[in-house]
Structure formats: C-alpha cells, structure tokens
Amino acid sequence: MLQWVAQIVSAALVVAFLVFFVRNVLRAAQVRGLSLSFDFMSQAAGFDLPESPISYTPADSFGRAFLAGLLNTAKVAVVGVVLATIVGTMAALARLSSNWLVARLASVYIESIRNVPLLVQLFFWYFAVYQQLPPVRESIVWPGPIYLSQRGLYTVAPVPTANLLTWLGFVAAGLILAVAAHVVLMRRQMRTGQDTHYALISFLLLVALPAAGWFLVGDPPLLTDEPVLGKFNFTGGLRLTPEFAALLTGLVVYTGAFTAEVVRAGIMAVSRGQFDAARALGLSSGQTLRLVVMPQALRVIIPPLISQYLNLTKNSSLAVAIGYPDVFFVGRTVINQAGRAVPVFAMVMAVYLVASLATSALMNVVNKRIQLVER
C-alpha cells in the first residue's frame, strides 16, 4: 500500500516538473517573441561546411546542412566504435600478458589516457600532432600514392566502370561459397573431432574468387582517381581531413583505454579453472581464448561496453572545438545564422537520444543472445 502511494507521488512529481518546464519554455518564448516553428529549416543556409558525406553547397537548406552534420556524427561514431573495440581488446590482452614490458606499456597507456580530459587530448591531437605535419607542397608521399600533409591524407579514389556489376557477381559467389564451406566444414569438425581448417578455407574462398574475377572480366571493374596537386591543394582522390582524423584518433584512444579495462575485467571474471581445463584438453592458448574464455567473458563485457559506445557517440560533440562539422557543430551554426535556439537544440537533443537508445537496443539484443541459458 505504502509502495503504491510512493509510486503515485513520484510519478505526479515527475509529470508536474515536466509540465512546469515545458510551460516555462513556451511562456518565455512568447514573452520574448521567439518563434518555435521549424519552417526555417527549408531556407537556404548560406554557409559552407568543411566536409559532408552528401553533396552540400551554401545554396542548400538549413535542413540539409543539419542532415550533413548528422551523417558526419554517424560516420565518426561508427568508425570510432569499431576501432575503439579493436584497440581496447588489444590493450586489455597486452595488459594481461605475461610479457613484463608489454604489460607495463599497456598499463601506462590505459592509466595516462583515462586520467587526462578528452577535450585536452583533442586539442593535442589537432594542434600539436596533425597541424604539425608538413605543408601541402612538401607532403609526405607513401606508396599508393598516399599524400600526408597538414591538409589531411589524400589517396586514390576508386571509380566504377561498366564491368563493376559482373565483378560484384564474383564477390557474391565468393561470399556464398565461403559461408557454405564454413558451415559444412565446421559441422564435420564437430562430428569427427578432426581439424578441418574451416576458417582458413572459407577465408581463402572469400579472397580467391573476387581476385580471379578481377582478371576474368577483362577491363578492370574499378579505375583509380589520383589526387592532383593544384595551386592551393589537392583535387580529386579520397580525402581524410585532419579535423576528422584528430577527432577519430582522440575518441578511439580515449574510449579504447576505457574499453580495455572493461575487457580485462571480463576476462578476469572467468575463473582460473576454465583456463587450466582448456589447456589440459590440449587447446592452444589462442583456442583457449577464442573458444573458452571469450564466450564467457563477453557476458560480463557487453553491458559496460554499451555505455562506452554511448560515451563515444556523445563525446563526439566535442568536435565543435576542433572544427569537425558534426551535428552539434552544425546545429550551433544554424542556431546562430537562423536565430532559432529552442527548435534546433530540441533537434540536436533528439538526435543524441535516438542514437543512444538505438545503440542500447541493438547491444541488448546481442547481450540476450550471449547470455548463459538457464534452465
């Protein structure tokens, strides 16, 4: 009974607070004559963006600028999450290594990075690392060719030709055969206990068929577009801007250190007996990790890992400090150039909320699948 009263009172308080908050915004907007409508989103933006995954010019609308910012955020978040997971796992394994030097190095990395604020690290990466590369005319040239300078990394871009579709057929065939081989051979291995090298064979299929197809279709399916140094800068080719690179590096290094501790905790949570039993069965140390330890560790790792992924996405809004046009950066610019603070902030908050909830939901599905099935 008491519980019910408590629940109702707390619910009423929450509702009352929200009502007060919304009414306050509406009233303030009315008193100050601020418009809360979203109509301005279709007006021409008038400002340029340093980079955008979709085509964007100053003649496009505020809405399209916002979408470009949104996609920039998605780009850095997706790439960042993948890389941070790899870096984190490697650092965790290194810290657990029996090699004294490797373990020490990993400890130093994790402890120093976790204890310096991310904003400081971003300024470091952008101004002290990427801006100190040679000027564009004195670019470092690596085979490829890859040009590295203050203006970013330029390299060849693939340009599709008429043969691309035929070649993609080979790629698809390779993929299907690889999956089939994987399934069949793994079943045989489970049945007979003999190592069928299923991973190796399916990987070879995956690579060999497309490679053979490349030469069988005649003219190459992809041509290359090389960056050409003009009066000021490279034109053409693929470009990786220093702003994106600095943000990505900062986020990956920072989140990777936290991820490493999450992974290490997960591995440590698997009891020592599991290692010993696996080794006693004759599994190699790689197999022990892959087949025995990791499946059990993942149950402990996934839930805190979700919050690391969310942190990375939300931290990407610090891009505003180093000039990477993410959704928050573009949102701030739109607020200023259109003079509409409340609607744009509502949109920016909605974007981060949806992104976080979607990541959470996805990872919860993964979590469900790997949980121990209890009977």
Added chain:
Amino acid sequence: MVLAMEEIRMKKLSLLVFMLMVLPLVLAACGTAQECPQCPACPECPTCPTCEACPECPKVAAGGQIVAAVKARGKVVCGVHTELLGFGYLDPNGRNVGFDPDFCRATAAAVFGNSEAVEFVPLTAAERGPALQTGEIDLLVRNCTWTSSRDVQWGNFVGVTFYDGQGMMVRKASGDTTLEDLDGATVCVTTGTTTELNLADAFRSRGLSFTAVTFEDTASVYSAYEDGRCDAATSDKSQLAAVRAGFANPDDHVIMDITMSKEPLTPVVPAGDDQWFDIVKLTLYVLINAEELGVNSANVDAMKGDANPSIKRLLGVEGSFGQEDLGLATDFAVNVIKQVGNYGEIYNRYMGPDGLAFELPRGQNELWSDGGLIYAPPLR
C-alpha cells in the same frame, strides 16, 4: 523475506533521494515567481497571488524593465570579446579592455556615474544572439555586424560605432591579390558570423570554388591559419589587422586590398525596453558629439565655462537634450567624457598612433566633418 525487506528499503531510499532532488527545483521555480514584489522587472505588479500571474508582467509593461533591473543590480551586464586585440581583450592584469568594453564603461558612467559598474560576460560569436534573446546581458558590444535579420531576431541595434568591411588575409609569399587568385583555396573563418555567409556569397557569385574550415573560437581560426591549415583567413579588416599584429611574423602576411562586404559594427540591446535603448543611444551620441565639439577627458571641466551653447548643453550647464526624461543626471555627459573619453580618445587609446593594441588609420571612421562616416544626431 529478508531480501524483500531490503528491496523495499532501497525503493524508499531512492524515492526519498528523488524527491529531495526534484522538490527544490519545483519550489525554486515557483519561489522566484512569487517573490515578484521584490522583482524590479515588473513594478506594475505589486502582488503576485499565484505563480502564473507574475511572469505576464513584462508583456504589459511598456518598457523600463531592463533599466529597472540594471539599477537594482547596480551594474551593466555587458557581452564582450576577450580574445580580439584592440576591440575586446584582456590586459596583463586580466582587465577587460578595448574599443568595445570602453563603450560598456561609457554606458555605466552614464547610468551610475561610475565607469567601473560593469560586469563583463565573455561571449563567442555563436553565443551572441541567444544571450540577447534570453536577456542574459543588458548590452552586447562585441564587434557585431548590424544586419536586417539580426535586427528582427536579436534585439535593437544602437548605432554604428565602427564602419568595417570584410577582408582577406593571405601569406605574402603567395602573391595573391584578388579573389580570383584564390580559386580552390582553403579559407579559415569563424562560425556563426556574417563573414562566414559573405565568404560563401563572394566565391559563389564569382563562380569560384573554396573550402571553408570553421571554428567557433576566434583563437583557433587564426592558429589554424598560421599553422598552414588554410591558405587564407577572412574576417572584418579591423579584426584581421588586430590578429596580424599578434602573429609571430606579421610581415609574412598581407591583408588583400579588397572589401567583400559592408560590416557596420554596432552595439545591441535586447528588445522590449525603449528607455534602455534610448539611454545607450544617447551615450553613443554624447561620445561622438563630444569629439566633434572638441571636448575630451582632459579639458571637460574647463569646457563647462565655454561660450558655445552646444557645449554648455552637452555638459549640462545650460538647457537639456532629453537626458532627464530618460532618468539620467543632467550632467551625465561629464562623467562619461571624464572617465572614458570621447569617441576619438577611445579609438586612439587602442588603435591610434601610440595605441595600446596596434595602429589602424581611422579611414571611414573619421568624423563626418573630417570626411568619414561617423555621425550622430545633434544633442538638442
């Protein structure tokens, strides 16, 4: 059973914590509204029976709520730049100085007779509009360009204090002199500014391509340019001159001899209070007219005895030019001129031949009588 008891105890605890967190918020929100009798913003609303009744007051009031708030506070809250040499920066003692902060001081001298009754709020370019719209500041003096849409959305633009135009700074070694030379260049610019929009307009109208690299922080813009991230940097010419003066090798950079736009830099007040708007305008008129009449901080006391009726009126010796109607002291102009100086003195203090910041010829910012554009209505 023990577990269930524990659970209930935890629930109670978390509920208590929650209520402790939320209640003050609700109470605080209500409390401020009910304390309306003390709230100088709405003198027309002596009693506030409910939370709802009071906040309507500012709408009914014809004006005067900013003036009342400023007087109750005893300070003018002024939004300024803190990183722009000459226009708004910090001196070695951490004091806000520059052409713009001095206008804040002049306003404080007009209202309180004390030029130091100012609270400076550092703002980035992108924060200016919202700060005005929410009434966070009483006055914005931050090399802000007067445009029609800002006039509609941000507040009231007082009067141009500095006629500027957008320029382009490049490395001298590049030899570029026109915008056409910059086809394909990377340009550093501050986000949320008119220059960001003008840059796009200027290149598009000439059919030229460019890449903008934008930052919200002015210091980052020029740091990136100086490091070589950009081929050019664009802003108001005065700002470029200020920044160039602070570079390690100023002579390696030139400001191209082109003007891409009109940039009338103007102080702004929030909308809704005509009295405050008029007070700030009158302060500007006093500064300009004082220079025109030859009254400065050194001779202001002696000038009280001058025979010229215009000077007598300016210094409150004889006649009036409307200052009493605004609730200002008859001789408020004396305080302004004595403590801050006239328009020319303020300009020269930072950008004159022996200026504290750097030298920038007055050009268009000469008085109208000397062939410039600086002009104020007569004080009468």
